[in-house]
Amino acid sequence: MRETASAAAKPYHHGDLSRALVQAARRILENEGPAALSLRAVAREAGVSPAAPYHHFKDKNELLEAVAEEGWEQLGAEVAKAREAAPNQRSALSGIGVAYVTFARQNPALYRVMYDGMRDRTEFPEHAKDASSGWNQVECAIIAAGGDPDPAELQLATIAAWCAAHGLAEMASFREFDALKESLGGEEGFIRAILDHLGVFVRPGRDKQPAV
Amino acid sequence: MRETASAAAKPYHHGDLSRALVQAARRILENEGPAALSLRAVAREAGVSPAAPYHHFKDKNELLEAVAEEGWEQLGAEVAKAREAAPNQRSALSGIGVAYVTFARQNPALYRVMYDGMRDRTEFPEHAKDASSGWNQVECAIIAAGGDPDPAELQLATIAAWCAAHGLAEMASFREFDALKESLGGEEGFIRAILDHLGVFVRPGRDKQPAV
DNA sequence: TCTCTATCTGATCGCTGTAAAGATTTAAGT
DNA sequence: ACTTAAATCTTTACAGCGATCAGATAGAGA
Structure with missing residues (x-):
């Protein structure tokens, strides 16, 4: 066969x-x-x-889904790399956020295909179920960062973090913000400043053992 | 005639x-x-x-832009309504966030056209310059909520708030979150919980006179 | 009245996604 | 080895799309 x-x-x-x-x-x-x-x-x-x-x-959409799938895997890998590179569990979350937005900024066309596929669905995509998915890694990092959230709280925090990162990924392209970016030390400083402002990626709590 | x-x-x-x-x-x-x-x-x-x-x-795109323009005006009106309905300046910000996401959720196709138009640009769209625009209203509400931010801080806070609202607007459609929504008192409770979690819409500070 | 200009139609071009039928290559069964 | 079935690729075709252009039509101003 x-x-x-x-x-x-x-x-x-x-x-x-x-x-x-x-x-x-x-x-x-x-x-x-x-x-x-x-x-x-x-x-x-x-x-x-x-x-x-x-x-x-089956049709064009199915091909685009395959392309998107690759994109999600690649994003998951970037997130994993950022997580491993973090000096401690708390800063890992922050690093994940930066990695996410940076990936979206560096692969804008691919990121677009990834999200265009999502916008037509009401079910959360499959790729989120893999252990290596960005989504799961954010969850693990939130747990590792401490706070011992119950399941609902964990889901809420993950959604919030995802919203912040995705929103920023789509807003960061405007020239209008160039001056601000410059004053914040370039693109990464800008990304970090917004994510810090949103607070999701720097939650209070003690470090813990890695959960995954 | x-x-x-x-x-x-x-x-x-x-x-x-x-x-x-x-x-x-x-x-x-x-x-x-x-x-x-x-x-x-x-x-x-x-x-x-x-x-x-x-x-x-001139072409199809220009027609879609006109459609989007109407959408942004309508969104600005919804935001204004929410701002006026707020009992005080601090809760106004929260109300704006809910109004924004609710609008996006109730007009998904229109919201899509609005943002599809934006994704092809590097310049922030014109409609943001109107005093009645959602963007300006968020800025005013942030000022009114207190904290006396300098211009850069104000821009940062506005971008952060916008990222949160837009991100949530695009994430809120998944059935996967239905249980969480239910436990938070329905769609609006869910929206409010995420936005509160992101903290942008509930900044510390004293009330002030309306700035606009 | 006649003409000018903005607006609308009709025909057409090259492109798209998709389907159906035929050709060709590999795999399976004997 | 020979036949048959299945998988893969090509050819052909069709309807719908965005866009262009020449010509029809209508209202405005001389």
Whole structure:
């Protein structure tokens, strides 16, 4: 039967296309922006006919979801890196926030695809259930930062943190704020200042052992 | 003589098409969602040919901007209403936050158009410069709530508040949070809890005279 | 009245997403 | 090895989209 699509060397007539399509899509996103991301353009970029993608994705949306999925994984990895790099559990939360917004700022087209996919749903996306997901990591960091929240409180705090980071990710692009950014020591200083102002990422409490 | 958009027999010249187009667009948005909002559909809904809109708007984007503009005005009005209804200056900020998110939740398609227009810009939109704009009202409410912030602090606080509200507006649609919402007394309780958690809308300080 | 200009229509172009049918390659069963 | 079934890719086609342009129409001003 078919192998689990994870291994590479899967020479067919054109290789394992579904992966190539996602990569092509990301290349177009980076080079030409979200507006240029048509299914046909992706097929063209991958060197196949316009109809070929339909053997791997139900429709354009499903391809975009695959692209978004990769984005969420990458974001999760960035968050994890920031968490590990933090000197203590409390500052970990702050680092996560900065990492999140920085990722969004550095991959604006990808971030857009990630959220465009979410806006059509009423169910929280699957990727949040992975242990390595950004969402779970924020939860763990909140627990680790102390305060021993009950489940409802934890969910509330996580939602709040996510709202702050996402909101900032979408607001940070305006030139209008350039002067303020400069006075705060550049982009990262700006991000940190807003997140600190929102307070979610610097909760009171004692350090604890890492929960994950 | 021109009839004021009040429907009548259909003359060759519509009378006030540009307004009718915006209204048609909003009707489509409410009834069929953002995906159905094509220029041709708007023209159809307004009863004109597909090319007619181009005599009033440079392209589709310009029409959407007009729709968004109306949305921002409406949002500004809701915010103003909430501000006036507040018993004191400090609770005004909280009321503004709830009004903002509630507006976004009750007009999701319109809110989407409003922000889709923003995501392509690096300049903060014009509507923010009006005294009645939501942005200016948040600034005034922050000043009125006390704390005497210097300009940079004021800008920071306003951005932070906006991030929180926008982030929440986009996160509040997930069913995953239904149980939490219920336990917090419904949608508004949920909104208030998150915003309170983020703290922006309940800053310390004494009441002051209204600044605007 | 005649003309000018703004507005609206109709036809058209290139692009899009998607479907259906045919071709080709790999895998499975004997 | 030979046949058959399944998976993959191409070709062709269609309807809808944004946009342009030449021409029809109507109201305003001379």
